[in-house]
Amino acid sequence: MADFSVADVKKLRERTGAGMMDAKKALAEANGDIEAAIDALRAKGLATAQKKSSRTAAEGLVGVLVEGTRGVAVEVNSETDFVAKNDKFQDFVRKVTAVALALGSDDVEALKAAAYPDGGTVGEKLTDNIATIGENQQIRRIKSVSVTQGAIVPYIHNAAGEGLGKIGVLVALESDADADTLSALGKDIAQHAAAMFPQALDADSLDPAVIERERKIAAEKAAESGKPAEVQAKMVEGAVKKFAKENALLSQVFVKDGKATVEEHIARIAKEAGKTIKLVDYVRFQLGEGIEKEQVDFAAEVAAAVKG
Incomplete structure (x- = not known):
């Protein structure tokens, strides 16, 4: 040895x-x-993979997969949209999404350590892809959802293939209603989430840091009004409540209705079906969301290359 x-x-x-x-x-x-x-x-x-891994990967694909009462969404990034259209890359995203569903963990490192269907680990296959395709690629995030009884409804916006696209949404409905009712409702909610970009399921689930930031902004605006302190306090609370309502999925105005909230729409469908239906979780992954893309000066890059 x-x-x-x-x-x-x-x-x-x-x-x-x-x-x-x-x-x-x-x-x-x-x-x-x-x-x-x-x-x-x-x-x-x-x-070559190490050098390439320093480059920004903000393109790629979101993969979603549902099996029974479980579903998962995975974002895999590449540097260019061209690679996202590559059959090898798409096959990788599909297989990694399937591995993630079987794994049942939202830990990216655990996914990389998991066995890849074609041999080796997911992480090793990723490194091989970087070397052979010629671009940095990253498994960025995973989120799994499940229900005890009901349905996980998937939706892909700007689909690049089966279960692959730029925006992937999963809606988890806990219910004993029939499959057709839950499928139709889930698709409507998923399309709403894709369009309206909620930040959390409900107001209580919003990131405290985000709420605090909105509170500070509202306080600055209120202070500029010159009104009494007690009035300013009410203005701040009102602004924060408005922000929370507009950014929590359940309290957003349902896009297909324009009047009722998502929660009210669910209640109406449940009443019509004579069943209890509860939206217990959701996923909305938008490709490259929050990634700061590099601004490349191609003229300078070429000039630098010429100088050696």
């Missing part, structure tokens, strides 16, 4: 970005010589 340790494998992976199995094989073939292993990986094109 070649003379190298787990620490050597880790060091080689850190220096090259190669997958675990590729790193171990390279060290074995190089009799534990890290520098020789690096050369071997570079020759195979597997040592």
